[in-house]
Every structure is written in C-alpha cells, then in structure tokens.
Amino acid sequence: MTRSVPAEWEAHKALWLGFPSHENLWQEDLIPAQAEVAALARTLCELGDENVKLMVMGEAARAAAEELLGDIKRLEIIDGRFGDIWFRDTGPIYVSDDADDDDIHQALPISFLNNGWGGKYHLKHDDEVALQISQADGYPQTLQDFILEGGALDHDGHGTAITTRQCLLNPNRNPGWTQSLAEEALFQSLGIRKVIWLDDGLLNDHTDGHVDNLARFVAPGVVACPVSFGREDPNAEVYDATARLLSTQHDARGQALQVVRIPSPGEILDEDGEIVPASHMNFLIANDCVVVPIYEDRPGELAVEALQSLFPERQVLGLSSRAILTGGGSFHCISQQVPLIKA
Known part of the structure; x- marks a missing residue:
C-alpha cells in the first residue's frame, strides 16, 4: 500500500467550509464573520471552479447561509455538528491510496484524535467533524x-511536509514524541517521506505555531514564507529564521528548495x-x-501581487478576513x- 497527500494545487472534487454558527463563541463578530465566509x-x-460543501449547525445558521448564498450554483449547504469552523484541523486529511494495487488509486480520508489544540479549546462536537465529512463524502x-x-x-504532493517543532512536538499534543517518532507516525498514516522541521510559529498563535500561517508550498520545490512589513512587525525574526532554514533544505526527491518571500500583514492588533x-x-x-x-489594504495588495506571480494560471485575489481572524x-x-x- 502506497499513500501520499496530494498538493493543494492539484484538482479538487469538492471543498468543505465551516460556517460560523455559534453566537456564544462569535458574539458581535458572528454576522461579519458569516458575511466573510x-x-x-x-x-x-x-x-474557483469549486463544488463547495458548507456545513452549518442549527436553524439560525442555515437561515443565514441561505439568505447570503441561496442563489449560488455548485454550493451545498449541509447540516452538521461542530464546535467551531476550523475544519482544516478537525476534519480529515485526504490521501491518495493505491489499495495494494499500483494501477488503482482512490481517495481516502485519514482522521486523527483531537484534544482541542493542546487542551486549550475543548468544544463539543469538534471530535465528530472528521467522521461527518468522511461519511458525507x-x-x-x-x-x-x-x-x-x-x-x-x-x-508538496511528492511526500514532503513542512511543520513546526513548537506544535508537532509540543507535549500538550502527544507527550513523549520525538522527531523520529513523529516522522514514523506521519509516514505510516499519510505516506510522508520527508519532514522539514521549522522552529516557532507566529506570536500569540493559539495553535502553538501551525505552519499554514508561516510557510506554504506553492509548487514542487518552491516554498513561500513571509517577509516583515513595517518596523513594528512582531514576527520579523521568526520570518527571517524560517527563510534561512528553508533555504538549506531539500525535499523528498532530493531537490533543493527555492524560497519566495511574501509581504506579511505587519502588526495587526485586536x-x-x-x-x-x-x-x-x-x-x-x-x-x-x-x-x-486581507486584514489591511496596503500589505494585502502586495501579498496578492506577489502570489499572483507564483500562480500564473490561477486568478489570485484578496478578500477580507478580519472578522474570521477574531476567532x-x-x-x-x-x-x-x-x-x-x-484511478
């Protein structure tokens, strides 16, 4: 059996989104966050040529989603149960699996245990999201x-993954994990053959440094990471350390990584x-x-322009995410x- 995680730029059959549904969590930001989603x-x-599956929880959330999106083709509003909308973390990770036959490949959702981001955010039903998505698919x-x-x-779609030690080796997730134990677990579950280890993530990131806020593959052998914007950027040192480390790394194919710097949003305050x-x-x-x-206009415009050069066959555009960020x-x-x- 051979597994691999397809790169995000490879073709999608569908795309799941979580719709803000809990007034007690979002409070005054609920309606603005719903509008942004x-x-x-x-x-x-x-x-985007996507078939979107939008999961809502409760009658009020369904009514809000239908009012905002009821005329959209290729959108399916699905009733579900979840603690909050962070489906990247609570949903499954899809792999390509050859099912012991090199000529027959299939999509397979792989799910993991969830402890509320190291015990910080235990929300009812978050541990049910992966099963619901798998069954719906x-x-x-x-x-x-x-x-x-x-x-x-x-x-990267070729067996390479980037992560941070701050998160993956944090004792609040899997106590006793070392790099070698983590790498073996990722190989067995997801087919990852090479792990590139970064150190810390962004300041005040309650996920303990998720890498999707810090460094992203944009093509095989090409990684984007931020460059600081403005003199008060609180993550300037982290960005530079990340870029330096990535520039010394090779992917699972033995290819040296190319690092591209993308303007950060700079200092953003709540x-x-x-x-x-x-x-x-x-x-x-x-x-x-x-x-x-997008959180502020100027750095957002620069980031969109920089990313457009990396995705010439796709339209790159910015949308407000200030309300979603409050979550x-x-x-x-x-x-x-x-x-x-x-197949």
Whole structure:
C-alpha cells in the first residue's frame, strides 16, 4: 500500500467550509464573520471552479447561509455538528491510496484524535467533524491513534511536509514524541517521506505555531514564507529564521528548495490592542483561483501581487478576513479539500 497527500494545487472534487454558527463563541463578530465566509464561498464557486460543501449547525445558521448564498450554483449547504469552523484541523486529511494495487488509486480520508489544540479549546462536537465529512463524502473513517491538526502540516504532493517543532512536538499534543517518532507516525498514516522541521510559529498563535500561517508550498520545490512589513512587525525574526532554514533544505526527491518571500500583514492588533496572528500565508488554493486573507489594504495588495506571480494560471485575489481572524484563524483554517483522484 502506497499513500501520499496530494498538493493543494492539484484538482479538487469538492471543498468543505465551516460556517460560523455559534453566537456564544462569535458574539458581535458572528454576522461579519458569516458575511466573510459567504464571500469566500461565492468566490470559490463562481471564480474557483469549486463544488463547495458548507456545513452549518442549527436553524439560525442555515437561515443565514441561505439568505447570503441561496442563489449560488455548485454550493451545498449541509447540516452538521461542530464546535467551531476550523475544519482544516478537525476534519480529515485526504490521501491518495493505491489499495495494494499500483494501477488503482482512490481517495481516502485519514482522521486523527483531537484534544482541542493542546487542551486549550475543548468544544463539543469538534471530535465528530472528521467522521461527518468522511461519511458525507461516502468513505469509511480511518482513525489514527495520535493527535494531529491538519494546519500543522503543509504538503508538496511528492511526500514532503513542512511543520513546526513548537506544535508537532509540543507535549500538550502527544507527550513523549520525538522527531523520529513523529516522522514514523506521519509516514505510516499519510505516506510522508520527508519532514522539514521549522522552529516557532507566529506570536500569540493559539495553535502553538501551525505552519499554514508561516510557510506554504506553492509548487514542487518552491516554498513561500513571509517577509516583515513595517518596523513594528512582531514576527520579523521568526520570518527571517524560517527563510534561512528553508533555504538549506531539500525535499523528498532530493531537490533543493527555492524560497519566495511574501509581504506579511505587519502588526495587526485586536480591539484590546493585543497582537493577533494575522497571516497572508493562510491563503486557500482552489481549482481556478487563490484567495488571500486581507486584514489591511496596503500589505494585502502586495501579498496578492506577489502570489499572483507564483500562480500564473490561477486568478489570485484578496478578500477580507478580519472578522474570521477574531476567532483565531482564516481561510485555510476553515477549509478542507477533497482531491479528485483518477484511478
């Protein structure tokens, strides 16, 4: 049996999104966050050539989604149960699996244990999301016996993954894990043959440094990571250390990595004046477009321009994600793609 995680830029059969549904969690940001997710869903259907599966929870959330998106083709609104919308972390990771026959490949959702991001956010039903998505897609659940969130990894489609030690080796996930134990678990479950280890993620990132806020594959052998914007950028040292380390690395094929720097959002503060982990790296790659989260106009425009040069065959555009960010993440965090795997 051979497994591999398809790269995000490979063809999608469908794309799952979580719709903000819990007023007690989102409070005054609920309606703005719903509007931002609706704008994303509309863009993915109309410009991204995606079949979007939007999961909602409760009658009020369904009514809001239907009011915002009821006229959209290729959109399916699905009732479900979830603690919050971070499906990148609570949903399954799809692999291509040859099922012991090199000529027959199939998509297989791999699910993992969930402990609320190291015990910080235990939300009812989050541990049910992966099973619901697998069943809705018509697959049995394949559950691993260790804790992993999808946003902790980024994949190149050739057996290479990037992650951070801050998250993957954090004792609040899998106590006693070493790099070698983690690598063996990722090989057995996802077919990952080479892990590139970064150190820390963004300041105040409650995920303990998910890599999808820091470094992303944009093509085989090519990784994007931020460059600081403005003198007050709180992550400038982390960005530079990440770029230096990546420039010394090779992928699973033995190819040296090319590193491309993308302007960061700079210092972004919440309403209490606290630094929040805003990142343009949390972009979402769709079939025909790339959607970049925008928090402030100027750095957002620069990030879109830089990413457009990396995705010449896709339209790259920016959408507001300021309200979604109040929940702790952005577009990549609320999505999970189902790859189109040809037998």
